[in-house]
Amino acid sequence: MSLISPDNTLVLWAFVMLAAAAAIYLEQNFRMFRKIPGAVIALLIAIFFSNLGIIPLNAPAYDAVWGYIVPLAIPLLLFQLDLRAVMKESSRLLLLFLLSSAATVAGVIAAFLLLKDRIPELDKISGMIAASYTGGGVNFAAMTAKLNPSQSMTASTIVADNLMMAVYFLILIALAGSAAAKRIWRTLPEHQNHQEASAADYWTAKPISLQNIALSLGASILLVAVSFSLSKYLKGILGTSDNILLDMLIGLLTDKYLLLTTLTFAATLLFGKKKHLTNGSQELGTYCIYLFFVVIGIPASIPMIIENAPLLFVFTLIVAVTNLLLTLLVGKIFRFKLEEIVLACNANIGGPTTAAALAISQGWKTLVGPILIIGTIGYIIGNYIGSLIYAFTQMLG
Structure with a gap:
């Protein structure tokens, strides 16, 4: 029982949207919250209100976030990608990022083998973490919606993940300022000036028109509709197979989130020169992810989190430490600079926005873009990586 009934949809939508708004406002305007990711603040707000019995643990309003808001976030966050610019200007950093992603995969497999008998649903969690520690929150949301782990395990994973990320970011910041690390890996001399920054510095006001909003949302929902319809159609044609490898291939080909990612990527390549028409899509997509973190925190039972989160923290820590150590090793072998190594690790584990924020805070302005x-x-x-890891861990487990 809760103070607000599950069928009071308007009030529950008001709570979800206001909780996301409060998290963003606190993160950007109060010094005491600047070190806490806004997604964690949103999660904690939701946990507080649900455990007090003010809001219900399940409601149709929350299902709408899973069914519509999460898929919508994927195209919105990809529209501003300029692959041609990456290949032309930053191919060296791209190589390091991909090598660091491979280190993430190695860490997930190692952590799974060590803890598979101690953590329930670890095959699903491995897929979610592998996707998240390659891309970011949007990948975690997509894989969670796809694999559908229990709500308590999902909430516990998020708590453990965010606790680990807080520790990881502190390690990266310490590494960036370490004199010993600078001697071993060398630094770029043009990035010596340090200026304090925050989330508010990154999410500054930008010129966004009504046309930008209309086209961003219209194109996103079209891509979602086409991808999900195509997935249903292909599943009807291809069916299933008794061969585990063939069945895995069919699963990848018909997966609606992978189809959505692929079609969005194709659209960004086709209309790359007109990406200015979708200005503001990153802000809209990030807001969708905040709504997701509110909803994912609502079913979290505090006793269940206390029971499950410590081992999950160990799992995520193994992944992150493996990522860092292997990336440092690769960086030394191929003579990457310390700034490049730190940012590649950050972009893998925390996503591009946190990596850009770290670059700003360290004064590495030429590496922000x-x-x-x-x-x-x-x-x-x-x-793709999350789906492959899930299939692989099922075979191992």
Whole structure:
């Protein structure tokens, strides 16, 4: 029982949207919240109100976020990707990012083998974390919607993940300022000036027109509708197979989120020169992800989180440490600079926006644009990697 009934849809939508707005406002306007990712704040707000019995644990309003808002976020966050610019200007950093993604995969497999008998649903969680630690929150949301783990395990994973990311970011910041690390990996001399920054510095006001909003949302919902309809059609034609490898291939070909990612990527290539028409899509997509984190925190039972989150924290920590150590090793072998290594790791584990924020805060202004663009590629490949890891861990487990 809750103070607000599950069928009170308007009030529940008001809560979800106001919780997201509060998280964004607190993150950008109060110093004490600047070190906490806004998504974590949104999650904590939801956990607080649901555990007090003010809002219900399940409601049709929440299902709408899963069914419509999460898919809508994927195209919105990909529209501003300029693959040609990445290949032309930042191919070196792109190579490091991809190598760091491979390190993430190695970390997920190692962590799964170590903990598969101790954590329930770890095959699903492995797929979610592999996708998230390649791309970002949008990939976590997509894989969660696809694999449908229990709500308590999902909430526990998010809590453990965000706790680990807070620790990881502190390690990266310390590494960036370490004199010993600078001697071993060398630095770019043009990035010596340090200026304090915050989320508000990144999400500054931009010129966004009514046309931009209309085209961004219209194109996004069209891509979602086409992808999901195509997925249903292909499943009807291809069916299933008794051969596990063939069945896995059919699953990948008919997966609606992978189709959505692929069609959106194709659209960005086809209309790349007109991407200015979708200005504001990144802001809209990020807002959708905030709504997702509110909804994902609502079913979280605090006793269940206390029971499951510690081991999940160990799981995510193994993945992150493996990512960092292997990326540092590759960086040394191929003579990448310390700034490039730190940002590649950050873009993998935390996503492109946090990597750009770190670059700003460290005064690495020439790397802000490249790491933001390159990190966005993680949105594309993250769902593929997460799906492959899930299939692989099922075979292992």
